[in-house]
Amino acid sequence: MTAILALGAILILILLAGFGSQVAGLQVVFGVAVPYAAIALFLGGLVFKVMSWARTPVPFRIPTTCGQQKTLDWIPSARFDNPHTTLGVIGRMALEVLFFRSLFRNTKVDIRPGGRIIHTPAKWLWAAALAFHYSFLVIFIRHLRFFTEPVPGFVKAIQSVDSFFEIGVPSIFLTSFLLLGALGFLLLRRLVSPQLRYISLANDYFPLFLLIAIGTTGVLMRHFQKTDIETIKAVAMGILSFSPVTAGGGALFTIHFFLVCVLFAVFPYSKLMHMAGVFMSPTRNMANTNRAKRHINPWNHPVAFRTYEEYEDDFRDKMKAAGIPVEKE
Ligand code: HEM
Numbered sequence: 001m002t003a004i005l006a007l008g009a010i011l012i013l014i015l016l017a018g019f020g021s022q023v024a025g026l027q028v029v030f031g032v033a034v035p036y037a038a039i040a041l042f043l044g045g046l047v048f049k050v051m052s053w054a055r056t057p058v059p060f061r062i063p064t065t066c067g068q069q070k071t072l073d074w075i076p077s078a079r080f081d082n083p084h085t086t087l088g089v090i091g092r093m094a095l096e097v098l099f100f101r102s103l104f105r106n107t108k109v110d111i112r113p114g115g116r117i118i119h120t121p122a123k124w125l126w127a128a129a130l131a132f133h134y135s136f137l138v139i140f141i142r143h144l145r146f147f148t149e150p151v152p153g154f155v156k157a158i159q160s161v162d163s164f165f166e167i168g169v170p171s172i173f174l175t176s177f178l179l180l181g182a183l184g185f186l187l188l189r190r191l192v193s194p195q196l197r198y199i200s201l202a203n204d205y206f207p208l209f210l211l212i213a214i215g216t217t218g219v220l221m222r223h224f225q226k227t228d229i230e231t232i233k234a235v236a237m238g239i240l241s242f243s244p245v246t247a248g249g250g251a252l253f254t255i256h257f258f259l260v261c262v263l264f265a266v267f268p269y270s271k272l273m274h275m276a277g278v279f280m281s282p283t284r285n286m287a288n289t290n291r292a293k294r295h296i297n298p299w300n301h302p303v304a305f306r307t308y309e310e311y312e313d314d315f316r317d318k319m320k321a322a323g324i325p326v327e328k329e
Pocket residue numbers: 136139142143146170173175176179214215216217218219220221222223227229232236253256257260263
């Protein structure tokens with residue numbers, strides 16, 4: 001049901017943009033108002049969220065520990081799984097962000113006949129997640145050709161590697177199809193497994209459908225209903241230079257562009273914010289110095305406490321009478 005709801009929302013957005021592209025008066029809405037509103041919502045939300053996370057006090061070291069903590073010199077500690085230095089934290093973060101290391105170690109739990117619980121590796125999720133994120137990054141960088149003049153060399157280089165096999169005219173970009181394939185897997189995974197379907201929310205399906213719609217309209221534009229790249233470039237550069245043009249670009253482009261705006265607008269308010277959140281997470285960005293250093297809660301109010309010495313002074317006679325060992329005779 002939640003999947004249908006999310007799909008319905010995407011279809012409404014597509015219809016809205018399709019309709020907008022046909023009405024001349026609405027071009028200013030879809031070509032100017034919507035992109036600037038999306039940029040404002042994206043930047044505003046991003047800054048607000050990051051600032052509020054940054055302001056949240058974290059008085060204790062609470063890193064996720066997956067290995068031996070740094071302790072006595074002769075006990076080897078896990079440098080990345082339980083980092084105790086800033087360098088170790090940077091290393092762990094880099095492995096996490098670049099290779100999704102914790103997802104790589106994700107396992108699937110199954111109950112076998114007889115109630116035996118078994119854990120099996122689940123590498124497909126890791127592979128699809130990695131494929132999706134890297135394809136997205138490459139597509140994002142490739143799209144810079146619409147926003148720059150002259151197009152930077154690294155954009156052209158990535159573009160030629162991505163279309164290396166030169167299949168079709170214009171040649172297909174491998175990442176376009178890798179992106180759609182990976183997204184398809186991530187969606188089917190949620191729909192097919194009853195357990196995952198049970199815990200999936202509209203917030204899980206919406207970004208998947210949105211990204212699939214963006215990718216599909218992009219591929220359609222490149223290979224089926226060609227779009228005038230000069231017009232697109234004028235629209236893109238107009239927005240960046242604060243002199244927007246309402247040149248249109250056709251129904252397919254309006255839909256593609258509008259969905260991208262929606263993606264940016266909802267980004268900071270959705271689960272997609274894990275992009276910034278991973279860096280702000282105290283379970284990932286803190287060094288585990290709990291044994292090396294005593295961390296005192298800064299909000300501790302002064303408490304009148306009694307030391308053991310004082311306690312023993314008070315009860316020494318009674319303790320001795322009861323045969324309890326004492327420190328001072
Ligand atoms: C989240 C951002 C975006 C994603 C994921 C995305 C995705 C895609 C994909 C997968 C394609 C298929 C061909 C290719 O891989 O290049 C494509 C094509 C295209 N996209 Fe995007 N897009 C995004 C943003 C934009 C923006 C902001 C614009 C407007 C300037 C745009 C305009 C186009 C155009 C004109 C094409 C056709 C390219 C061609 O004919 O070579 N896209 N997009």
